[in-house]
Amino acid sequence: MPLEPAPLQRRAATRRRWACPTCDGVKLAPERARKDDTRTYCLPCSEKSGRLVKRVCEVAEARRSKQKEKATERAKRAKIKAREGYIVAGFDFERELARLWRHPAVKTARRNSGRATPKLHIRRGAAPTRSYCGLAHYSRWEIRLLTWPGRTVGDLLGTLLHEVVHMVGVRNHGPAFGRTLAMLAEAIYGIDAWSGVHERRGDWRGVQSILDAQLEVRFPGADRVIDETTTAAAG
Ligand SMILES: [Zn+2]
Ligand SMILES: [Zn+2]
Numbered sequence: 001m002p003l004e005p006a007p008l009q010r011r012a013a014t015r016r017r018w019a020c021p022t023c024d025g026v027k028l029a030p031e032r033a034r035k036d037d038t039r040t041y042c043l044p045c046s047e048k049s050g051r052l053v054k055r056v057c058e059v060a061e062a063r064r065s066k067q068k069e070k071a072t073e074r075a076k077r078a079k080i081k082a083r084e085g086y087i088v089a090g091f092d093f094e095r096e097l098a099r100l101w102r103h104p105a106v107k108t109a110r111r112n113s114g115r116a117t118p119k120l121h122i123r124r125g126a127a128p129t130r131s132y133c134g135l136a137h138y139s140r141w142e143i144r145l146l147t148w149p150g151r152t153v154g155d156l157l158g159t160l161l162h163e164v165v166h167m168v169g170v171r172n173h174g175p176a177f178g179r180t181l182a183m184l185a186e187a188i189y190g191i192d193a194w195s196g197v198h199e200r201r202g203d204w205r206g207v208q209s210i211l212d213a214q215l216e217v218r219f220p221g222a223d224r225v226i227d228e229t230t231t232a233a234a235g
Pocket of ligand 1: 024045
């Protein structure tokens with residue numbers, strides 16, 4: 001005798017409360033009810049207003065708002081963490097970069113006047129590397145700085161200005177580089193990094209070393225020595 005096939009069993013979907021936003025009427029329907037399921041609309045309210053009044057599935061709504069809350073919290077934490085990443089030895093390098101980019105002297109030097117402030121990326125290393133202490137990444141429109149314990153804020157500031165010179169459009173370390181660096185050092189920090197290198201006119205290294213040394217002495221807080229070793233933060 002052939003076995004009778006077992007009746008097809010379909011698990012009934014759990015029914016949830018669907019509340020009307022305008023009256024206190026509630027109907028039970030599955031959370032994933034079809035879009036045109038009449039239980040997901042408040043018919044009396046629809047009749048009254050002349051437009052379809054959609055009910056809200058309470059559990060789904062609660063879950064959504066909880067997820068939203070979590071996402072907001074995550075975004076807030078990420079923002080705080082990113083901000084901390086821009087502050088080295090108490091000095092906010094992102095704020096300084098924004099100030100530099102807005103500065104009239106930088107605006108004059110900019111060959112790409114319309115561009116937004118470059119992004120900043122600070123990496124905390126345990127020791128100096130040979131490869132770079134700063135980098136102007138054109139395609140990402142980003143300035144990268146590398147810190148390590150023992151480096152001073154002034155030294156890092158000098159590197160920041162160096163990368164800004166690249167970002168305004170002076171890509172090579174040619175004579176224009178030294179001139180632009182010296183011009184900005186004078187206009188922004190009031191440092192004459194040019195006179196001392198007359199005999200080596202155009203040598204940006206001379207300008208850079210005077211700038212770095214002078215920044216440490218003359219810029220408030222720039223003599224602070226970096227002692228952070230964390231590799232975390234801004235990425
Ligand atoms: Zn209603
Ligand atoms: Zn360079």
